Amino acid sequence: MRAFHFRKTFGAEILDDGRTVFTLWAPSSEDVFLKIDGMQNQKMHSDGLGHFSITASCSADARYCFCVSDGQCVPDPASRSQPDGVLGASEVIDPKQYQWQHPEWQGRPWHEAVIYELHAGLLGGYDGICRQLDELAALGITAIELMPINSFGGTRNWGYDGVLPYATAVSYGHPNKLKHLIDAAHARNIMVILDVVYNHFGPVGNFLPIYADDFFDHDQHSTWGIGIHFNKPDVRDFFIENVLYWIMEYRFDGVRIDAASAISDHTWFGALQERVQTTIEPGRHVHLILENENNDAGLLRNGFTAQWNDDGHNALHVLLTGEHEGYYKMFSKDPTEDMARVLAEGFVYQGQINPYSGKNRGMPSDDLPATKFILFLQNHDQTGNRAFGERLLVLAKPEAVKAAYALLLLSPMIPMIFMGEEWGCITPFYFFCDFHGELAERIKEGRRNEFSQFSTFQDETIRKQIPDPNALSTFEASKPDRSLRDTDSGKAWLALTHHLLALRKKWIIPYLHHAQSAGVKIIGIGAICARWSLDNKKLLTIFINLSDKEYEIIEPHSLIYTVPDTRQAGVLPAFSFVASLENMP
Missing domain, CATH: 3.20.20.80 (Glycosidases)
Structure with missing residues (x-):
């Protein structure tokens, strides 16, 4: 089990000693005060470039907001949690509280x-x-x-x-x-x-x-x-x-x-x-x-x-x-x-x-x-x-x-x-x-x-x-x-x-690393034949007909799927799909 924490430049970040550092970019405000429930407002320090910060004695679950120059209290734009919605106070969250059960996960290609x-x-x-x-x-x-x-x-x-x-x-x-x-x-x-x-x-x-x-x-x-x-x-x-x-x-x-x-x-x-x-x-x-x-x-x-x-x-x-x-x-x-x-x-x-x-x-x-x-x-x-x-x-x-x-x-x-x-x-x-x-x-x-x-x-x-x-x-x-x-x-x-x-899992995904078109042919209105060269010298051929007409085609080898299930060889029926996967010569 493991906890993950990304330390943001903005917002509220809990320190190792249990205190919390608050940071706000407010270039339109001359002064900013931190307001934490149950505590007096605290003036935040300015770097003269619009950044305001302060370290306060509070930890997880504390409710807070920022009071800007016009006296209005606003939520933290980098807040992790808004228990009372976007118009309410922000909440300090300790990201380390959640213990991941599968920290080894590396994703999928x-x-x-x-x-x-x-x-x-x-x-x-x-x-x-x-x-x-x-x-x-x-x-x-x-x-x-x-x-x-x-x-x-x-x-x-x-x-x-x-x-x-x-x-x-x-x-x-x-x-x-x-x-x-x-x-x-x-x-x-x-x-x-x-x-x-x-x-x-x-x-x-x-x-x-x-x-x-x-x-x-x-x-x-x-x-x-x-x-x-x-x-x-x-x-x-x-x-x-x-x-x-x-x-x-x-x-x-x-x-x-x-x-x-x-x-x-x-x-x-x-x-x-x-x-x-x-x-x-x-x-x-x-x-x-x-x-x-x-x-x-x-x-x-x-x-x-x-x-x-x-x-x-x-x-x-x-x-x-x-x-x-x-x-x-x-x-x-x-x-x-x-x-x-x-x-x-x-x-x-x-x-x-x-x-x-x-x-x-x-x-x-x-x-x-x-x-x-x-x-x-x-x-x-x-x-x-x-x-x-x-x-x-x-x-x-x-x-x-x-x-x-x-x-x-x-x-x-x-x-x-x-x-x-x-x-x-x-x-x-x-x-x-x-x-x-x-x-x-x-x-x-x-x-x-x-x-x-x-x-x-x-x-x-x-x-x-x-x-x-x-x-x-x-x-x-x-x-x-x-x-x-x-x-x-x-x-x-x-x-x-x-x-x-x-x-798809059996016939398509294993060969998809470098799938490139091997040509497309229009058979008729709404009907197309498309081919792709896949990995391991595989050739995927797809016929699709989205019209109410039928067309003659050259029957592909190594069929993997057809719809409808019953069909006449050499014919692409109305509203049909055919897919084949074969080795390239």
Whole structure:
């Protein structure tokens, strides 16, 4: 058994003598006082550069806040715990209290990843996720990815409105409960990845502008608000240390950086990668994942582990549903060609004009191995950002979804499935939050007006049917209905998932170290043949047909999977998938 502790530059750090040192960067404040429950306010020492610090006689569980120049008391921006939420006092936490049961865990190599994205609140908090670990491990899941868990306003939220990046949301459980979840996952050989948000703060509980206005770049604005000054050393370190904190103190196996394209200083990514590499223990597998609208293949080429492949999802979604509005317009001209390019080269957009924004998007990615790309059919974004949160099985023909699901789980790209997808969940996943008063009303109306550009929602009466994000019922309705697992359909999807992941483990994962495209051919509308050269001179061939037509093909040898099960040799039926693995000549 062992305790892990990452000593942060910011916040409250317990010393070996039992006292605690408090540090705050507050360049907009002339004076700062430390307020600890039951003690007189103590003036903090300034270095003249905006840094305030003090060592106080208090230890774990003490409640504290900082009183800045205008007299307002604010929580610690690097707080480890907020027992009363983001508007309450911070709590001193002793990281050494938790004794890890599996301190020897070194992670898993990336090519073994089969990711399961989940929302902690919808699954019953950290304890609820723990209760599902055995079934996920038995299914073949090797990594769970948690949507953001840092503190946010209210008791329920997707997590992208967080304001205190170091403090875990109190509604999911105590920090030690999170550590127990990660420990329990590691005991089952499952990695744990955390989604982090560094490009903006939520609308409730962000006090940084009061005492650290230098944190923000007022010349940079985005859909999320004022930009963040990543080129300032204290700001850069604040977020780099946040990654190290999750990886070292909580033993996460990696992070997924949300909206990386909104981080203005590109050099931050290199600095992050260097700090992680020089901090983690030798031999430990830690993965840095991007969600990046820019399709920045350079970051992947320079050492970042992988990127969510939105292009792959969007091309598949258009093929499966025929939808062509919003960002699907980018893939509506020839989705078959787009999907072929995904299978051959990773990204669709590699520098072309994006018709949705009118700007160039992406850079060449054809030299990158397939494992640099995370493929998915559903996730929180593409499902939850729909007006009514429909799952894919509600939008497309089940037989077509089944063929695409086989592609997802048997292609050389890293697969990710969304909670409940493994058993064919049709429970909607809505956008939800927990704000009140005028802010709640603005969010509700803004959510409904957001869809006014879509043909289906031109009618205001239909727009008013979009669920109120702040209503508790919206959150409750988003919980995956596990009773559907026991239906005939649910059992069939579970069996399919188990079978496909068993095939992946046996026939795909052992040969994935340097998977490269060996050519792609378009057979017809919605029908593609793709090949990859794998390790040990293996050639993986995949045929997929997402159309209602059938095509003649040359029958591959050494079949490992076909759908439908009964098929005529030399024919690629409607809504079908064929995979073979053979030795290269």
